[in-house]
Structure formats: structure tokens, C-alpha cells
Amino acid sequence: METSPVTCRTLEEFYHIDCHTFEKQYKEVLSGYRNWEQLSHADERMLFPENIGPHLAIDETSLSNGELYTFVTNRDACTRECSLVAVVAGTKSEDVIAVLQRIDEESRYAVKEVTLDLSDSMRKIVRTAFPKACRVID
Template identity: 60%
Template sequence: MSIDETALTNGELYTVVTNKAGKGKKGSLVAMIEGTEAGKVIEVLDKISEEERNAVEEVTLDMASSMRKIVKSCFPKASRVIDRFHVQKLAYDALQEIRIKHRWDAINEETNAIENAKADGVKYIPEVLSNGDTKKQLLARSRYLLFKSGDKWTDKQKKRAAVLFELYPDIKEAYSLTHSLRMIFLKNTDKKVAYTKMARWFNDVTESGFKSFNTISATFYAHYPEILNFFDNRSTNASAESFNAKLKAFRATQRGVVDIEFFLFRVAKIYA
């Protein structure tokens, strides 16, 4: 099973519970409940017989405490698996936070240089780096390459990354941390080995001194067992994200949602 949330109209959230075996087709949708309040969702899911709920072996979810509470209450015998992509996203966000900070510094630096040039009555000419970017452009254009593994960079991205990492060694170190975390999930199939490597990763984060990464480390520690459960069956919440995409596509064909009750009725007829 997967549990996730999605917005239908005006940003109103619904909790969506899906069956992975349905493959996004008929039989995929178990429940679609207005709101994300744990108590309300539990009340609805408890209408499913206890025998059927106890038969659920595994549920994938994100790190929201409400989702955790729902699964723990409604599917007590199921293994809870934190989606690895949500885990990795936290690391990517921390990396981008460092890049964005440097970008604002570069913008302020350029703005001050322009003002000084005007005061001196000369034309401002920005410094151009070896790859043809200015500092401001370098930091803006490096956003997407930091999400990718180095072996997937284009030649231009490799040149840009080399310049970026030379100028900003902290971005290089933060990128290395995110890449190491990605490799732990990608390369390991043994839970015990993954446990050891994750512990080493925590040590590397502590030694780096990055405040944003230390915050992530604390978050990971609170969900450690459920994150490691990924290595049992390598289950992710990808099926839930895919189903949410189907809902959004269906909503688009209807030019939005005017009558929510009728929309949910149609979704149930197609996917439940």
C-alpha cells in the first residue's frame, strides 16, 4: 500500500491510499479522504474490516507525522517504509540552500560593483570566468547539474561544475554528501550494510559543520528504522506519485473540478 496527499482544487488537500498491485488501473484506489488530519483519515480507514487491514504487509509513506500515525493505527502489522526520494529531497534542498546563499552574495557583489562604477564614472564590466559565465550566471545555471550524478553531466556541465567547485568548495562538499546518500540507496541491497554506511554518512555530515545538513541528520535519526526498511523490498512511493499524476491529468481533461463530489464519484468508478 501507499499513502500520500494531493490537491484537487483551490489547494484543498486529500489523503490518497492506493494499492500498489493495482498498477494505477482499476483496483488501485483504496480510499480518498478530504483533508490530512490523522483522526479523520483513521475514522474512514477503520471502516475496512480489521482482517483486511491486518493483511497489509507494507506501506510506503513520507515523513509526515500524521501519515505515520495513520499507518500505525490502521495497518498495525504492516512494515512502514519512508520513501527514499523524500529522504534524498531533503539533502538536495540543503545543497540548493548553500548555492542560493552564494548566489545572493554574488548578486549583491555585482550590484555594489555597478554602483561603484557609476560613482567613478566608468563602465561596469563583469568578471567572466573560464567557462564564459559570470559568478551570478554560474550559480544560477548550476542548479540542475547539482541534482544529477557526475557521470550524467554533459561536457558543458562538467566545465561549469569544475569552475563552481573551485570557487565554492563548500558546494563541492555538500554535493559530495548528497551524492553519497544517493549511492547508499542506489547501490545497497543488504540492510545491515546500508545501516553501517548510513551511520558513516551521519558522521560525515557532523564533521562538515553544515547547519542545514545537521538538521536533516536529526530528522533522519527520528525516522531511522522506517528509512532502513526500504532495503527490505526497495519499495518507494513512486506508485502513489504516479497515481497523483493520473488524477491531475484527469482533472485537466475536465477543465478543473467544479463539483468535487461528482469528480470523486467518477474517480472511484475508474480507479477504485
């Protein structure tokens, strides 16, 4: 389950286990979810500074029930593993900037290009968090 997309229901068929019990055990014990260092604030923000690169993209999206989130991704990772740099609840520039400024200044200044939309909020975020980056409008 860690490296390939296998559902608990598939495991139930092959190994004759209760998929609901296994799913709960996987989340609570095997995955290390309860010991995750970002668990306490994951509903507000998640930050993965180790995934930053010279080419980023920033955009907002609604995941469920109309809640907006701002995503910053590493474009060079091409949506594969390690492409997520940050997720912030909401689109307020001040909130997103506060999260991105937790990344060390040297890494933020090494960003060469950020792809974004025409939103004033996104431009302010990029201008403040990645001041040396060229802005590319999508």
C-alpha cells in the first residue's frame, strides 16, 4: 500500500481479512499518521520545504464543500512524488505568505520562475515570498 495503489478491499479478497478493520489499523498504527509532525496544523497548512525547486506553480482550488486552498507545487516534479511544496487553507495573501516564509530565505531566493494566474493575491504572494522569481501568467 505504501508504494502501489492497492485498496484495502483488494487485500480483503486476497488475504481474507476485514478491510474496514485493516483500513483503520493502517491509518492509526501502520502509516505513522498519529506521529506525523504536521498533524496538529494539517487542516490549516502543510509545508514541504525539501520539495522546493527553481520552477514553481501557485494556484487555488476548491476541494470539497466550497473550501478554498492555495497550492504551491514544484513544476519540475511533474505532479509526481515530492511535487507538493505547500498547501494553505484559504487564499488570503497574508496567510499564504506567512506559511511560505517558513521556508529558509536562501531556498526562496533560488526560485527562478513561478507560474500563476492573474489574481492580485497570487501576484502579491509571489512578489513577497519569491522576490527574485520571474512571474509567468498562465
